[in-house]
Each structure stands twice: as C-alpha cells, then as structure tokens.
Amino acid sequence: MTETEIFTRLNRVFRKVFDDPSITVTRKTTAKDIEDWDSLEHITLIGAVEREFRMRFTMKEVSSMKNVGEMADIIASRAK
Amino acid sequence: MPHPSLSYPFDGKELLENKKSLRRELLANGEKRIPKRIAVLGGSTTNDFCKMLELFLLDQGIEPTFYQSEYAQFWQDAMFGNPTLDEFHPDVIYIHTSFRNLQNDLPEMDWTEDAVEQSFRDAYGRYETMWKRLREVYRCPILQNNFEFPPYRLLGNRDCWDPHGAVRFVNRMNDAFAAYAAREESFYLCDLQYVSACFGLDRWLDDEVWYLYKYACALEAIPHWAFNVARVVKSLFGRNKKALALDLDNTLWGGVVGDDGVEGIEIGEETATAECFRAFQTYVKKQKSIGVMLTVASKNDLQNALDGLNHPDGVLRPDDFIVIKADWENKDRNLLLTASQMDLGVDSFVFADDNPTERALVAANVPGVAVPKLTDPSSYIRTLDRNGYFEVTVFSADDAKRSEMYRANAERAELAATFGDYTEYLKSLDMRADILPFPEVYLARITQLTNKSNQFNLTTRRYTEEEIRASASDGRHICLYGKLWDRFGDNGVVSVVIGRLEGEELHMELWLMSCRVLKKDMEFAMLDTLVEEAKQKGVRRIVGYYFPTAKNGMVKDLYGRFGFTKRSEDEAGNTVWELSTESYRPQNHVIRVNSNES
Numbered sequence: 001m002t003e004t005e006i007f008t009r010l011n012r013v014f015r016k017v018f019d020d021p022s023i024t025v026t027r028k029t030t031a032k033d034i035e036d037w038d039s040l041e042h043i044t045l046i047g048a049v050e051r052e053f054r055m056r057f058t059m060k061e062v063s064s065m066k067n068v069g070e071m072a073d074i075i076a077s078r079a080k
Numbered sequence: 081m082p083h084p085s086l087s088y089p090f091d092g093k094e095l096l097e098n099k100k101s102l103r104r105e106l107l108a109n110g111e112k113r114i115p116k117r118i119a120v121l122g123g124s125t126t127n128d129f130c131k132m133l134e135l136f137l138l139d140q141g142i143e144p145t146f147y148q149s150e151y152a153q154f155w156q157d158a159m160f161g162n163p164t165l166d167e168f169h170p171d172v173i174y175i176h177t178s179f180r181n182l183q184n185d186l187p188e189m190d191w192t193e194d195a196v197e198q199s200f201r202d203a204y205g206r207y208e209t210m211w212k213r214l215r216e217v218y219r220c221p222i223l224q225n226n227f228e229f230p231p232y233r234l235l236g237n238r239d240c241w242d243p244h245g246a247v248r249f250v251n252r253m254n255d256a257f258a259a260y261a262a263r264e265e266s267f268y269l270c271d272l273q274y275v276s277a278c279f280g281l282d283r284w285l286d287d288e289v290w291y292l293y294k295y296a297c298a299l300e301a302i303p304h305w306a307f308n309v310a311r312v313v314k315s316l317f318g319r320n321k322k323a324l325a326l327d328l329d330n331t332l333w334g335g336v337v338g339d340d341g342v343e344g345i346e347i348g349e350e351t352a353t354a355e356c357f358r359a360f361q362t363y364v365k366k367q368k369s370i371g372v373m374l375t376v377a378s379k380n381d382l383q384n385a386l387d388g389l390n391h392p393d394g395v396l397r398p399d400d401f402i403v404i405k406a407d408w409e410n411k412d413r414n415l416l417l418t419a420s421q422m423d424l425g426v427d428s429f430v431f432a433d434d435n436p437t438e439r440a441l442v443a444a445n446v447p448g449v450a451v452p453k454l455t456d457p458s459s460y461i462r463t464l465d466r467n468g469y470f471e472v473t474v475f476s477a478d479d480a481k482r483s484e485m486y487r488a489n490a491e492r493a494e495l496a497a498t499f500g501d502y503t504e505y506l507k508s509l510d511m512r513a514d515i516l517p518f519p520e521v522y523l524a525r526i527t528q529l530t531n532k533s534n535q536f537n538l539t540t541r542r543y544t545e546e547e548i549r550a551s552a553s554d555g556r557h558i559c560l561y562g563k564l565w566d567r568f569g570d571n572g573v574v575s576v577v578i579g580r581l582e583g584e585e586l587h588m589e590l591w592l593m594s595c596r597v598l599k600k601d602m603e604f605a606m607l608d609t610l611v612e613e614a615k616q617k618g619v620r621r622i623v624g625y626y627f628p629t630a631k632n633g634m635v636k637d638l639y640g641r642f643g644f645t646k647r648s649e650d651e652a653g654n655t656v657w658e659l660s661t662e663s664y665r666p667q668n669h670v671i672r673v674n675s676n677e678s
Contacts (some may be wrong), residue, residue: 019100036100040127043289047299048097059288 006053006072013048017041027069049075082450086139088307088466089453092300099131106138112630113143114542116317119170119218120146121154123177124296132303136310140319151294152181158210161217171544172313173214174223178272178296179230179250187244189234196243204256211260211267219546221266221316223309226254228276228297231285265524266545268312268473275308276301278466311468317542318531321450321469323424324367325415327433328378328385328406331454332364332396333357337388338380348393356457361395363461368400371479372470373422373486376404377414377431402486411438412445422486423595425534425631430469432460474545476525478572488568489596506601506670509566513602513671515575515609518552518559525573526561529592534631536603537592538624538638556581557589558613562606564597564671571597575606584620591624591638605668607642615661623647624657642667 007025014023018036031037037045049071050056055078057065065071083106085095095102118133120126130146137144147168149157154175157165185203187196207224214222230239230246239245254273261269276284279301286298297305314320329336334346334353346354347361368374374396378385385406389398398404403418411433419426427448433439434454443451452463478485492509499505518526523545530543543551551557562575574597578590593603614622624639626632636655640646643664644657 013097016097017100019104043293043295043299044096044099044128047093051093051097059292062292 001076003072003076006075009052010049010068010072010075013045013052017045017048025068027067027072029068030066053078082448083139084453086136087450087452088463090303090307092303095132095135095303096128096299099128099135102135103131103138106135111141113138113141114317114319115143115145116171116313117168118144118146118313119149119165119168119173121149121157121173121175123152123154123175123181124290125151125294126176128295128299128302129176129306132306133310133313136303136307137313140310140314142314142317142319144313154181155206155210158214166217170218170220172221172223172316173218174270174309174313175210175225176296177225177227179227180290180296182227182250182253186246186249189244191244193243200249200252204253207257208260211264215266219550220544221268221546223268223270223312224257225270225272226257228272228284229281231287268316270305270309270312272305272308275305279304308468311471312473315468315471315473316531316544318528320471321372321430322428322532323373323375323402323419323422323430324364324464324469325375325377325418325429325431326364327411327435327438328376328380328388330434330457331432331460332361333388333391333394334457337384342387342391345388345391347391350393353457354393358393358395360457360460363464365395365400367470368483369480370470370472370475371482373424373483374401375418375422376401376406377411377418377433378406379408379411380406382406399487400483402483410441412442415442415446415449423535423598430464432464474524474528476528478525481570481572485569485571485596491568492566503670509568509600509670511564511566511600511671512675513565513605513673514563515560515606515673518548518561522561522563522573523548523552526576529573529576529594530590533592533594534629535595536598536635537590537629537632538588538626538635539590540627540629540632541590543590551578551589558586558610558617560606560610560613562593562602564600564602566600575602577606577610579610579614579622581617581619584618586614586617586619586622588622588624591635601668601670603638604642604666605671605673608666608668609673611659611661611664619661622659622661624659626655626657628653 010025011023014025015021018034023034031042046057046062053075055075057074061074120130126148130148134144147165147170154177182203185199187199211222211224227250229250233239233247235242235245239247241248257269261267284297284301289295289299295302326332334357335344337345347357348354364374376385385404386398389396403421405414405418415429415431416426419429426446430450430452431442432452432454439451442449450469452467454460454463496505499508527543527545527548530541534540552559558579558581560577561573563573564571575593576590577588579586579588624644626636626639628636639657642659644659647656647658649655
C-alpha cells in the first residue's frame with residue numbers, strides 16, 4: 001500500500017470520526033491540530049483506523065504515537 | 081421514524097465512528113423531545129457510553145443531559161454527596177458498575193466459609209446503602225447494572241458452585257440485586273449479565289481497552305450496553321410502544337392463505353417452517369399478557385384472514401386482536417385507520433411485516449412508527465425482542481387486562497349504535513366510579529398514566545413515582561384518581577388530577593384522562609368531586625391551565641366546557657382559566673361516584 005493510499009483512507013476516517021469534511025491530515029498532524037481530537041475521541045479514532053485497515057495497534061503504540069506520520073508508518077508495516 | 085442504524089441489529093463500531101454525524105442528524109430532524117437529566121455514576125469510563133446513550137434516547141424522543149461522575153467515583157458521589165450532582169437535580173440516577181468493581185470483594189481460596197459470607201454481605205451491603213442514600217437525597221428512580229460473568233474461572237466448572245468461586249459470587253450478588261429490585265419501587269436493574277451473554281462474553285471482555293482507557297467492555301460492545309439502558313430509561317419516561325400491528329401471510333404463517341387455502345399454509349408441527357411460525361405466534365400471544373395490543377394489517381380478503389387465524393394448529397385467534405384490518409388498502413393508510421379507531425397515536429405502533437416494500441411504505445408515510453427488519457422467520461422473535469419496544473419497567477394490573485378492556489370498548493360502541501339518545505345510552509352503561517385521593521397501590525399506575533397520556537392531557541406534565549408520592553402526601557396538593565366500571569367491566573384507573581393549594585386558589589398542575597373513556601362524562605364526575613374537595617379545603621377559585629402540544633388539541637376548550645372563564649392567553653396558545661367554587665353545580669348525572677357497591 002502506498003503512502004498516498006494510506007493518507008487517502010486516513011482522511012476518510014478522520015473526516016467521519018470528527019464529522020468535519022474539511023479535515024486533511026499530513027504526516028505532521030497531531031491532536032493539537034484538530035479541535036475535537038482529545039484523549040476521549042482518540043479512542044474512537046484508533047478503533048476506526050483499526051477497522052479501516054483491518055489491523056490492530058499494540059497497547060504500547062496506542063499510547064506512544066506522536067503524530068499521524070507515526071500512525072501511517074505502523075499501518076504501512078502491518079496493513080493488508 | 082426511528083433511525084434505522086439505531087435499531088437492532090446494529091453495528092457497534094459503525095455507531096461509535098459515526099456518532100457525531102448521527103447526533104447532528106437527529107438534532108436537526110425537528111422532532112419534539114422530552115428533556116431529561118441523567119446522572120451516570122461510573123465504576124469505569126463512561127464517556128462514550130453516555131454519547132451512545134444520548135443517540136439512542138434522542139432516537140426515542142428523549143433529549144438527555146448528563147452528569148458523569150469523575151472516573152470511578154460512583155461510591156464517593158453517592159455516599160458523600162457532590163454539589164454539582166445536587167445542582168443537577170437528576171431525573172434518574174444510573175450506577176454504571178461492572179465485575180471490574182468487584183475485584184476487592186472476591187473470595188480467596190484459603191478463606192473460611194464465614195469469611196466468604198462476610199465478604200459477600202459487605203459487598204452487597206455497600207450497594208444497598210448507596211441505593212438507600214441516593215433515594216433519600218434525590219428521590220428519583222435508580223437504575224443499577226448487575227454483574228457480567230468473570231473473565232476466567234480459577235476453579236473451572238467448580239467456580240459456579242463453590243463459595244470461593246467468582247462465578248458463584250457474581251450469581252449471588254445478582255440474586256441479591258434482583259431481590260432488592262423486586263421489593264423496592266423506583267429501583268430498576270440493567271441486566272448486564274444477559275446483555276454481555278447475548279454479545280458473547282469473550283468479545284465483550286477486552287483487557288486492552290480496560291488497561292488503556294478503563295472501559296469495562298470492548299469498544300464495540302458499548303453501544304449494546306447503552307441500548308439496553310436506553311430501553312429502560314425510555315420506558316420509565318413513557319416512550320414505550322403500545323401496539324403491535326402484524327401482517328399475516330409469511331409473517332404469522334408460511335405461505336399465502338388466499339392462494340394456498342387454509343390447508344396449504346404452514347403453521348403447527350408438520351414442517352420446520354410450520355414450527356417456526358408457531359413459535360412466533362406463541363411469542364406474539366405472550367405480548368398480550370404484558371399489555372401489548374395486537375392488531376392485524378394484512379392485504380387479504382377478511383374471510384381468508386379469519387380462516388388463517390382459525391387454523392387448528394395456530395396459536396393466535398381472531399379475538400386476540402383488537403382490530404383486524406384485512407382488505408386491499410395500502411398498509412400505511414391501514415395503520416393510520418387502525419390507530420384512530422383505537423384512539424392511539426400512530427407512533428405507539430410497531431409494524432411487523434416480512435415484506436420490505438410494505439415496510440418501506442409504512443416507514444416513509446407513518447410518522448414515528450417502528451418498523452423492525454424481519455428477514456428470516458427464525459429470527460423474527462429475536463429482532464422484536466432485542467429492540468425492547470415494550471420494555472416492562474412498571475407492570476400494573478391494568479397492563480395484564482388491557483386487551484380485554486379495549487375489546488369491551490368495541491362492544492360498547494356496538495351498543496351505542498342502538499340508542500337514539502346519548503344520555504340514555506350512558507345511563508344504560510350503569511357506570512360507577514371511585515374518585516379518591518391516591519392510595520399507595522395505584523401510585524405505579526398513576527405515574528404510568530402521567531407519562532403515557534398525550535391527548536386528553538391539559539399540561540402534559542410528566543411525573544416520577546417519587547414526585548407523585550410527594551404530591552399525594554405533602555398536604556399542599558389535592559390529588560384525585562378516578563377508576564371507572566360499567567356493565568362491560570372494569571376500565572381501571574382512567575383519570576388523574578393534581579392541584580396545588582395556594583391560599584384560596586387551587587392551581588391545576590395536571591388534568592388527564594385515558595382516551596378509552598372519552599364521552600362517558602367521567603371528566604365531569606372528576607370535576608364535581610374536585611370542586612367538593614376544594615371547597616372543604618377553603619378554596620374559592622380553581623385555576624386551570626392548558627398548554628398546547630402536537631397531541632392535546634382535543635382538550636383545548638375543556639375548561640370552557642367545564643364552565644371556567646378564560647383569564648389569559650399568550651401567543652403560544654397557552655391559556656389560563658378560572659372557576660368559582662361557590663356557584664358551581666354538579667354536572668355529572670350518569671356515573672355513581674364513591675357509592676361503595678360492587
């Protein structure tokens with residue numbers, strides 16, 4: 001899966017979870033950049049990303065991801 | 081109509097991901113909802129739980145606001161109070177605990193049986209103490225989870241009987257909770273044990289989300305849990321469905337009676353399909369015993385429909401139904417007619433039909449009707465059951481007899497047709513009423529009426545049982561209920577009025593009557609007794625209020641008909657009326673009141 005493909009799908013998930021069609025995420029995007037992205041919505045987001053890419057993050061990854069770039073790297077290494 | 085993605089079977093993950101857009105959609109549909117304040121005292125994280133509960137309640141006509149305790153502070157909030165919670169004035173308190181909160185009470189293998197017993201008593205005692213305090217302080221209904229099964233069994237199968245077993249401990253706690261629910265009013269259980277079993281315990285329990293986020297169940301299970309809580313809450317606040325309208329061909333039996341003939345339809349024990357429909361008919365028949373009203377909505381010749389319902393191997397019979405509409409009318413129209421014939425709002429109906437085209441037509445044209453997706457006959461029961469349309473929280477004697485009463489009404493209508501003079505007809509009914517202050521035994525029914533009555537209801541004020549009890553006993557209110565009998569039987573408790581005493585005035589906070597006794601002059605009998613009571617309490621003026629809603633147009637001029645004078649009217653159509661008690665003359669001449677005869 002190419003990085004572009006991953007980001008296209010990630011954008012779809014972010015827009016759905018935050019109910020905001022204007023969101024476009026990049027490698028550098030963090031929770032600070034999206035208004036509703038707090039620790040509680042993070043849970044929904046992780047679940048939705050896992051479902052989209054049919055993979056699971058480890059507990060360690062969930063608590064240590066720093067930005068969307070790191071998320072995309074994990075997806076690239078694991079997604080089918 | 082109810083949102084399709086919020087009815088069973090739903091996809092938990094999908095709902096969590098779409099919760100924001102769903103919420104926006106529901107709030108934008110302009111539906112009128114009753115606002116309710118729900119305090120959630122959590123033993124684990126409650127955030128997404130409340131968001132899901134909000135969606136389900138919005139979908140069922142309730143607009144909730146939440147108080148959520150700080151993480152796992154249910155006990156502290158309940159026992160030591162909390163100013164935010166006090167100011168919140170909850171309409172209902174929900175204690176969201178689970179097996180995770182039982183960890184410190186579980187017996188160790190080396191404990192004596194006495195020590196195990198002590199631990200059980202302590203654990204249970206803490207809950208009961210908490211419920212009692214909450215009840216005393218907040219005077220509102222309490223909803224409590226029981227416990228799901230433990231994630232592992234140290235003793236294997238022995239865990240379910242050995243006093244040291246966690247499975248045994250959970251079962252004992254749940255039994256004790258059930259016993260409390262059975263003896264206490266305004267206390268309800270959310271059966272977590274059942275809901276988690278339906279979902280599948282291994283999928284339900286998810287250690288990862290517990291360690292990461294302190295959610296007591298898997299994320300995708302949250303909506304299922306919340307849905308189950310929503311079932312109870314909406315039932316408490318009068319948003320249950322009341323009637324089940326059933327298609328016949330391929331819904332109550334296999335095949336088409338008009339084409340296959342009575343001998344040709346599948347019902348009974350002969351084939352797998354026949355058994356399946358028989359089981360469904362049995363399930364439907366049981367609905368009657370909890371007060372659900374059954375009707376038929378079928379495209380058929382009436383005679384064929386009746387023949388099908390009289391099939392010797394069937395369970396349902398024509399007289400199980402209050403209305404049988406079997407004709408060639410479109411089903412949306414058919415349902416509207418049935419509703420008006422029964423004096424019921426059409427949004428009180430569940431429409432069960434195997435045909436997706438009919439379902440779509442009804443869903444599109446009949447506002448508020450629930451249309452469960454019946455696919456395969458073997459799953460009809462589950463689809464209806466899991467949706468909890470008729471969730472039984474308060475069960476009164478009237479519920480058990482409802483169908484009988486509605487059928488008696490149909491007979492009264494026939495008798496009425498033979499009389500030229502209406503008053504003569506009313507006299508021939510030989511009516512007798514009790515109109516008295518609220519006795520303890522009827523508080524449940526009275527509360528239920530305040531939450532259910534929409535049409536003959538002047539203020540549409542909803543009460544909890546606690547509020548009813550308070551009004552009945554605080555000495556500052558006149559509370560009367562009316563129960564009506566006639567030659568066809570007992571109509572049950574049909575009318576409730578509550579007035580607040582203020583010096584020489586009595587302000588009517590509530591005036592309602594069940595539509596099944598319309599045009600019997602029962603409202604005049606209530607007024608006569610009210611005026612009598614009011615005079616004894618030194619009241620000179622009775623002040624009546626009418627607050628218009630989408631449904632109570634029929635009583636817009638009730639106070640006018642009673643002889644009240646209009647005091648004021650605002651732009652919204654709210655009117656205030658008054659009546660002098662001194663010059664009042666009784667207006668009921670057809671019902672004997674409080675005559676003590678049976």
